[in-house]
Amino acid sequence: MSRIYINEVAPRDGLQIEATFVPTQNKIAWIDRLATTGLAKIEATSFTSPKAIPSLSDATDVMQGIQRHPSVIYTALVPNLKGCQRALECDVNEINLVMSASDSHSQANLRMTPEQSLAQFAEIVTYVQGSGVFINASLSTTFGCPFEGRVDEARVFSLIEKLLQIGVQGITLCDTTGVANPAQVKHLCQSAVARWPQVPFTLHFHNTRGMGLANALAAWEAGILHFDASLGGLGGCPYAPGATGNVCSEDLVHMFEQMGVDTGVDLDALLAISEVLPDLVGHDTPGHVIKAGKADRRYPIPT
Ligand code: COA
Ligand code: ZN
Numbered sequence: 001m002s003r004i005y006i007n008e009v010a011p012r013d014g015l016q017i018e019a020t021f022v023p024t025q026n027k028i029a030w031i032d033r034l035a036t037t038g039l040a041k042i043e044a045t046s047f048t049s050p051k052a053i054p055s056l057s058d059a060t061d062v063m064q065g066i067q068r069h070p071s072v073i074y075t076a077l078v079p080n081l082k083g084c085q086r087a088l089e090c091d092v093n094e095i096n097l098v099m100s101a102s103d104s105h106s107q108a109n110l111r112m113t114p115e116q117s118l119a120q121f122a123e124i125v126t127y128v129q130g131s132g133v134f135i136n137a138s139l140s141t142t143f144g145c146p147f148e149g150r151v152d153e154a155r156v157f158s159l160i161e162k163l164l165q166i167g168v169q170g171i172t173l174c175d176t177t178g179v180a181n182p183a184q185v186k187h188l189c190q191s192a193v194a195r196w197p198q199v200p201f202t203l204h205f206h207n208t209r210g211m212g213l214a215n216a217l218a219a220w221e222a223g224i225l226h227f228d229a230s231l232g233g234l235g236g237c238p239y240a241p242g243a244t245g246n247v248c249s250e251d252l253v254h255m256f257e258q259m260g261v262d263t264g265v266d267l268d269a270l271l272a273i274s275e276v277l278p279d280l281v282g283h284d285t286p287g288h289v290i291k292a293g294k295a296d297r298r299y300p301i302p303t
Helices: 010-016 024-034 059-065 081-089 104-108 114-128 153-166 183-196 212-221 248-256 269-273 277-280
Strands: 005-008 041-048 073-078 094-100 134-140 170-175 201-205 224-231
Touching: 005 248, 010 024, 010 041, 024 041, 024 059, 024 073, 024 104, 024 153, 041 134, 059 081, 073 081, 073 134, 081 094, 081 114, 094 104, 104 114, 104 134, 114 134, 134 153, 134 201, 153 170, 153 183, 170 183, 183 201, 183 212, 201 212, 212 248, 224 248, 248 269, 269 277
Parallel strands: 005 041, 005 224, 041 073, 073 094, 094 134, 134 170, 170 201, 201 224
Antiparallel strands: none
16 A cells, blocks of 8 residues: 655644644644644744734744644644744744745745745754754745736746755655646756755645645645645635635545545544544534534435
8 A cells, every 4th residue: 555644734834824823732632632643744933023923923832832743744734044043942843834835926935036035044054963853845836926927937947946955855846726637737846856856855736726736646646645734624825915825634535535645644533633623713614524424324214
């Protein structure tokens, strides 16, 4: 049986767009519960400017408050050197650097150009090297930008090349506003895997236009084994107009398990956490399996 690896991003991507602040203790208890479900990785928070992302202004308290499950990699989003220093003080296993493939989203989200992001990353790699902390980089708007439209594959590959030259070890390709389609995803992923077979690529999809699971399937068929996903389908970038939730973790796990692909995740345990997610965030969530039940659900025959 083949195996895929899931990074649960709801505590970061999911909460960053929530209008209501989730109390720190609730975040900690939630992350600790998620850690018991077999998820390979959890993106627990982001060390961004508290003015930019107020809902995650408690990053240090969250990171220091959670219990470390031995089989989980704990990562956190980092936009600059200051964020990296804050993250390392909290003993993260991985930092997830973030930059944009498009200039306009880069300015809107990070107030810097992609070139300035790369320059900061070079400093960060020097700072982190030797600490044992894994360095991943997420490339926002890989498949399209809400301001500029389609991003050329050549530009994406040139940025991947630069990130690898700097010393970044893993790369996440992000469809920030859910504009990617499966044909585009398959082509880009096949080319990336063929060109850099040694690099662990992760794919990060948003389900804004209902293409999230189809895109994940296309990426898997192209050889991708690592996926970001968000419990309940929460998520979205507050600086990308029209952004909505990530591909839903339990729907993604359900699809792959139904196909006979091992996710390492206990789906029933994940569903049980998703069931109480509306209590945490104060609203309904867009996942499907939580409402419909698993595909092997059976109803009594009508009499
Ligand atoms: N953590 C905490 N505070 C930070 C910080 C960080 N990583 N980076 C900067 N700051 C603080 C500075 O210390 C400064 O504080 P002060 O006003 O008290 O002096 C203030 O923020 C402004 O610093 P500056 O370097 O000018 O940053 P900026 O205002 O240009 O913002 C970013 C740049 C990258 C820090 C900010 O845009 C950001 O955090 N973006 C993240 C967006 C995001 O996470 N989007 C969703 C994920 S894709
Ligand atoms: Zn996202």
